[in-house]
Amino acid sequence: MKQFQVELGNQSYPVLIGSGVLTRAGRILHSLGFRTAPVVVSNRRVLRLHGSSLLRSLENAFGPVMILRAGDGERFKQHSTLIRLYRDLIRGRADRRSWIIAFGGGVIGDLAGFAAATYMRGIPYVGVPTTLLAQVDSSVGGKVGVNLAEGKNLIGAFHQPRAVLSDTGALGTLPPRELASGLFEVVKCGAIRSEELFRYLERNVADLRQCLSPVVSHIIFEAMRVKAAVVAEDEREGRERMVLNFGHTLGHALEAASAYRRFNHGEAVAWGMIAAAELSNSLGMLEARDAARIAALVHRIERLPALRGISAARIWANLRRDKKFDSGSIRMVLLSRLGQAEIVENLDPRYVRRFISEFLGTHQQVLCSEV
Amino acid sequence: MKQFQVELGNQSYPVLIGSGVLTRAGRILHSLGFRTAPVVVSNRRVLRLHGSSLLRSLENAFGPVMILRAGDGERFKQHSTLIRLYRDLIRGRADRRSWIIAFGGGVIGDLAGFAAATYMRGIPYVGVPTTLLAQVDSSVGGKVGVNLAEGKNLIGAFHQPRAVLSDTGALGTLPPRELASGLFEVVKCGAIRSEELFRYLERNVADLRQCLSPVVSHIIFEAMRVKAAVVAEDEREGRERMVLNFGHTLGHALEAASAYRRFNHGEAVAWGMIAAAELSNSLGMLEARDAARIAALVHRIERLPALRGISAARIWANLRRDKKFDSGSIRMVLLSRLGQAEIVENLDPRYVRRFISEFLGTHQQVLCSEV
Numbered sequence: 069m070k071q072f073q074v075e076l077g078n079q080s081y082p083v084l085i086g087s088g089v090l091t092r093a094g095r096i097l098h099s100l101g102f103r104t105a106p107v108v109v110s111n112r113r114v115l116r117l118h119g120s121s122l123l124r125s126l127e128n129a130f131g132p133v134m135i136l137r138a139g140d141g142e143r144f145k146q147h148s149t150l151i152r153l154y155r156d157l158i159r160g161r162a163d164r165r166s167w168i169i170a171f172g173g174g175v176i177g178d179l180a181g182f183a184a185a186t187y188m189r190g191i192p193y194v195g196v197p198t199t200l201l202a203q204v205d206s207s208v209g210g211k212v213g214v215n216l217a218e219g220k221n222l223i224g225a226f227h228q229p230r231a232v233l234s235d236t237g238a239l240g241t242l243p244p245r246e247l248a249s250g251l252f253e254v255v256k257c258g259a260i261r262s263e264e265l266f267r268y269l270e271r272n273v274a275d276l277r278q279c280l281s282p283v284v285s286h287i288i289f290e291a292m293r294v295k296a297a298v299v300a301e302d303e304r305e306g307r308e309r310m311v312l313n314f315g316h317t318l319g320h321a322l323e324a325a326s327a328y329r330r331f332n333h334g335e336a337v338a339w340g341m342i343a344a345a346e347l348s349n350s351l352g353m354l355e356a357r358d359a360a361r362i363a364a365l366v367h368r369i370e371r372l373p374a375l376r377g378i379s380a381a382r383i384w385a386n387l388r389r390d391k392k393f394d395s396g397s398i399r400m401v402l403l404s405r406l407g408q409a410e411i412v413e414n415l416d417p418r419y420v421r422r423f424i425s426e427f428l429g430t431h432q433q434v435l436c437s438e439v
Numbered sequence: 440m441k442q443f444q445v446e447l448g449n450q451s452y453p454v455l456i457g458s459g460v461l462t463r464a465g466r467i468l469h470s471l472g473f474r475t476a477p478v479v480v481s482n483r484r485v486l487r488l489h490g491s492s493l494l495r496s497l498e499n500a501f502g503p504v505m506i507l508r509a510g511d512g513e514r515f516k517q518h519s520t521l522i523r524l525y526r527d528l529i530r531g532r533a534d535r536r537s538w539i540i541a542f543g544g545g546v547i548g549d550l551a552g553f554a555a556a557t558y559m560r561g562i563p564y565v566g567v568p569t570t571l572l573a574q575v576d577s578s579v580g581g582k583v584g585v586n587l588a589e590g591k592n593l594i595g596a597f598h599q600p601r602a603v604l605s606d607t608g609a610l611g612t613l614p615p616r617e618l619a620s621g622l623f624e625v626v627k628c629g630a631i632r633s634e635e636l637f638r639y640l641e642r643n644v645a646d647l648r649q650c651l652s653p654v655v656s657h658i659i660f661e662a663m664r665v666k667a668a669v670v671a672e673d674e675r676e677g678r679e680r681m682v683l684n685f686g687h688t689l690g691h692a693l694e695a696a697s698a699y700r701r702f703n704h705g706e707a708v709a710w711g712m713i714a715a716a717e718l719s720n721s722l723g724m725l726e727a728r729d730a731a732r733i734a735a736l737v738h739r740i741e742r743l744p745a746l747r748g749i750s751a752a753r754i755w756a757n758l759r760r761d762k763k764f765d766s767g768s769i770r771m772v773l774l775s776r777l778g779q780a781e782i783v784e785n786l787d788p789r790y791v792r793r794f795i796s797e798f799l800g801t802h803q804q805v806l807c808s809e810v
Contacts, residue, residue, distance in 0.1 A: 151518060151587070158589045186557070189584060213560060216522070216527045218717040224560040225596065 070289045071229025073261050074296040079228045082231060083208065083296070085288050087281045089235035090121040090196070094129025099320045100231055106194070107162055109153065109180035110171040112141040114198050116266060117241050122171060122196065134160045138179055145215050147223075167192040167230070173199035173246075178221070181212030185227035195232040199242060200250025200284070201334060202244040203234040204257070204291040209299045234292075236284045246279075248370035251276055252315075253289060254287050255365055256341060257294035260314045263407030265290045270361070273368045283336045311409040314401040315341030320422075321386040322378065330373045338366045339375065343427050348402040351412075356376045380425040387420075441660045445579060445667040450599045454579065454667070456653045456659050460606035461492040461567070465500025468565060477499040477565070480524065481542040482511040485569050488612050490692055493542060493567065496805035505531045516546045516586050518594075526556045533762055538563040538601070544570035544617075549595070552583030556598035566603040570613060571655070572705060573620025574605040575628070575662040580670045607661075609653045615648075619741035620705025622647055623686075625658050626736055627712060628665035632683045634778030636661045641732070644739045645651055682780040685714030685772040688797075692757040693749065701744045709737045710746065714798050719773040721794060722783075729777045746803050751796040758791075 069086035084096060097106075106126065110119065115137070124132045136156045138149050157166070158321070170180035177195055184193035212222020239247065251269075256264030268287065270299045271278070275283045301308045315319055319340030323331055345362040348354035366372065387398075398415040441455035447611045453750070455467060466475075477497065481490065486508070497504050507527045509520050527539070541551035541564055548566055555564035568574045584595020608617065622640075629637030637659065640647070690711030694702055716733040719725035727790045737743065758769075769786040 124541050147518060147522060154587055154594060155589065156594065158587065185582075186594050186596055188593060189582065209558065213557075216525055216529070218526065222559060223525060225557055228558055242485065295779055 070285055072230075072289070072293060072296070075300045076210075076228060081229055081231050082291055083232040083234065085234045085236065085285055085292070086204070087235065087237045087285070089233045090118060091125050091234055093122055093196065094125035094127070096163075096233060097126075097231065102130070102167065102194075102230075104165065104167070105133050106167050106169045107134045107136060107157065108171050109136045109138060109183065110176060111138055111431075113140050114172040114176070117314050118198055118235075118238050119171075119370075122144045122169075126169075130356065131271075134162070136160075137177060142175055142215070142220075145179055147214060147216075149179060150183060150214055150255070152188060153179070157183070157187055162187070162191075162245070164188045164191060166303075167194065169194050169196055171196045173197065174202045177202055178190065178212050178224070179214060181210075181227055181229070182214055182224055185212055185225040186270075190227065192230045193227070195229045197232065198233055198238040200239050200247055200288070201253055202250075203239075203288050204250055205253045205295070208292055208295045210233065223410045233286070234288060236279075236281050236288065239279050239284060241317045242279075245332060245335070245370065247277070247279060249332050251287075251369045252334040252338040252366065253340070254291040254336065255362070255369070256312075257291040257316050259341060259345075259362060259403060259406060260401070260409035261294045261298070261407060262290060263405070265294070266365070270365055273365065277369065307411060310399075310411050311366065311401050313407055314403075315339075315344055317387065317400050318343045318383070321383045322375075324377050324386040324389075325382040335370070335372050338370075338372055339431075342366055342431075343424075344400065345418060346427060347361075347420070347423050349402070351402065352404065353410070353412075354403045361406065366370055375428055378432075380421070380428050383424055383428075384421055389423075440509065441656055443660070443664060443667070445599075446671045447581075447599060450581075451590065452600055452602050454577070454603040454605065454663055456536075456574070456605045456607065456656055456663070458606065458608045458656070460604045461489060461609065462496050464493055464567065464604055465496035465498070467502045468497075468602065469605060473501070473565075474661060476504050476538065477540045478505045478507060478528065479540045479542050480507045480532065480554065481547060482509055484496040484511050484725065485543040485547070489498075489569055489606075489609050491543075493540075494507045495643055497756050505533070507531075509547060511546075511584075513586070513591075516550055518585060518587075520550060521554060521585055524550065525558060528554070528558055533558070534560075535562060538565065539567050540567055542567045542569065543573075546572045548573055549592070550585060552581075552600070553595055556583055556596040561598065563601045564598070566600045568603065568605055571618055571623055571659070573621075574607075574610075574622045575621055575658050576666070577744070579603065579663055579795045580667045600752055605659060606651075607652050607659065608728055610650050610655060613650075616703060616706070617805060618648070618650060618742065619709075620659075620703050622675065622740045623709040623712070623737065625662040626733070626740070627664040627683075627685050630712060630716070630733060630774060630777060631682045631772070631780035632656050632665045632669070632778060633778075636665070637732075637736070637777050640785050641736055645658070645737065655775040678782060681782050682772050685774075685780055686710075686715055688758070688771050689714045689754070691732070692754045693746075694752040695757040695760075696749055706741070706743050709741075710802075713737055713802075714793055714795075715771065716774055717798060718771070718791070718794050722773070724783075725776060729774070732777065746799055749799060749803075751792070751799050754795055754799075755792055758795075 071084050095330050100268050105332045168184045170177045209224045210228040212227050213221050216222045272283050315337040319337035321338040345359040349359040399413050401409050402412045404410050442455050469486050539555045541548045563772045579601035581597045583598050584592050585591045643654050686708040690708035694707040713734045716730040720730040770784050775781050
């Protein structure tokens with residue numbers, strides 16, 4: 069089992085990663101000072117696949133555990149689910165000394181974390197992420213929240229977990245596209261901060277696709293380390309933390325331009341990273357072969373859904389709604405080399421727009437896979 | 440104009456109190472570093488009575504201001520209002536650099552403050568309380584939130600304002616019972632921490648009922664000082680902060696026992712303080728004449744709605760739902776002298792229950808006023 073500490077002053081917390089963490093969760097959490105039984109927030113699928121080992125361990129350590137089920141999927145990450153959670157907490161007599169375990173993927177983490185942030189003005193929570201994406205991404209950083217019809221993550225808070233327990237054993241049941249989604253997040257961490265991690269991914273991509281535990285543990289650890297380091301420098305949404313958005317500006321626009329149907333979030337970000345790397349190269353910041361390495365690694369991880377039929381105009385329209393588009397000029401995270409991200413201000417919108425058209429033109433022809 | 444600083448490390452903020460603060464709000468907030476136009480959250484009544492002076496001042500300093508109206512009254516302090524506020528913020532293109540002014544009484548402060556705490560994971564807000572209760576109480580402390588059908592303030596956050604501007608001129612339009620409600624909160628501050636403030640109230644009760652500005656400014660300043668000192672010692676809901684609940688345990692039970700109809704919150708707390716003082720005396724902690732001074736001051740401020748018809752059994756049933764009732768024994772804030780509160784643990788429930796019956800018996804006969 070690997071462990072490190074996210075350093076946030078008096079809000080610091082440990083992250084534990086390894087195979088079999090679920091079966092030891094009760095003892096681990098007891099040793100971290102918890103004494104009463106937690107409220108476990110999860111969904112039916114996660115409970116069916118991995119519930120018994122976690123729950124048995126928790127019950128051994130703390131006695132009977134209250135379990136609250138939320139729906140499975142992004143569309144449940146909204147106020148009606150949240151209010152049902154609040155009501156269930158009240159009915160279950162949860163009070164200020166209660167604590168929550170968010171047991172599932174990113175949606176459960178965001179929902180349960182936000183419920184914890186706001187129930188009785190805030191109670192503690194522990195993250196037990198069961199997807200690779202949640203293990204490398206949303207479980208570190210303290211961002212919690214829900215969507216509104218108008219957009220994702222518009223409502224939320226910063227609420228740091230007391231601990232994060234990531235069992236790599238839980239990843240074996242992930243659908244391949246979800247696994248890939250998490251791997252793209254790791255690629256991002258390598259690209260922006262750690263060429264070493266990037267090279268490790270290149271060398272071990274075959275084992276990663278098969279989810280071999282020691283290899284996966286290593287990359288989760290390294291990706292979390294990258295993320296924790298960035299977050300520790302900048303807990304709130306300041307400038308430094310922006311580098312974590314590498315690939316996301318174009319990725320979000322691509323998701324929206326395809327009505328959130330063709331790509332999952334990771335796949336859209338993967339295309340966004342390929343595009344951002346090529347843009348970095350076209351601006352003379354990044355060498356062509358480094359941009360090519362990003363595209364090659366992404367495509368070895370998964371054959372991405374094609375860009376065919378996506379119009380540059382629609383991507384552009386969605387980009388312009390993005391918060392990074394400050395009154396005319398564009399701010400983006402680009403690369404100066406593998407392992408080194410730069411926040412570039414004042415990009416010329418006309419240049420970026422032309423680049424998007426050209427990028428779509430090239431990649432729609434060369435890399436089209438069947439959807 | 441009086442001013443002091445609520446000391447909370449890097450979350451410290453100034454409180455300004457005086458007549459005419461509204462007309463100077465724009466300049467004051469500009470001098471505190473705000474540069475863009477705020478979003479003002481208020482209600483129709485407050486805007487009609489006091490809106491023009493605040494808005495003119497803000498527009499002079501920052502240009503056109505977005506105004507969002509919430510319903511007037513506790514029943515609007517709930518998620519449906521909150522979600523409408525979120526939507527209006529989005530429609531008005533509020534982003535992470537936007538800030539909110541909560542302009543109104545406690546309901547507006549709690550709602551707008553919680554919207555600020557959670558919109559895009561938190562944006563700044565400034566309190567401009569227009570009721571005495573909000574000026575002395577809810578505007579200091581950073582407690583924000585909404586109700587659920589199951590109970591008040593169950594959902595919320597700690598989100599400190601960037602500043603609080605209290606215009607005593609706004610209090611002239613308050614209904615007498617609302618003014619009294621605020622004065623009871625000041626009585627509480629005197630009772631728990633400042634005999635000097637308590638004595639000042641005794642000497643000036645006639646002027647206070649007429650809302651004479653210098654007298655009111657003085658007591659707001661002193662009450663805020665008491666509260667700020669307690670909050671500064673203990674920002675989150677720890678032990679120290681509990682002394683601010685003096686009168687509230689019995690007050691809440693009384694409100695609930697009368698179905699929230701007969702007493703407003705301040706009046707229920709006023710009865711709660713009288714009862715807590717008598718209980719302190721019956722336990723040998725507080726001298727009888729000090730308990731009598733509390734009752735006398737309260738009754739000079741307002742002829743409280745009578746206790747007639749309220750059953751001890753119902754108060755007791757509601758008390759037992761209170762969080763301070765830990766597995767059998769009772770924790771309450773009592774007085775050891777005027778100006779000195781004590782948190783008393785392990786009160787014998789049978790003793791407290793008998794006391795409540797006796798208290799109701801005495802006060803139902805002696806002090807019944809017409810409702």
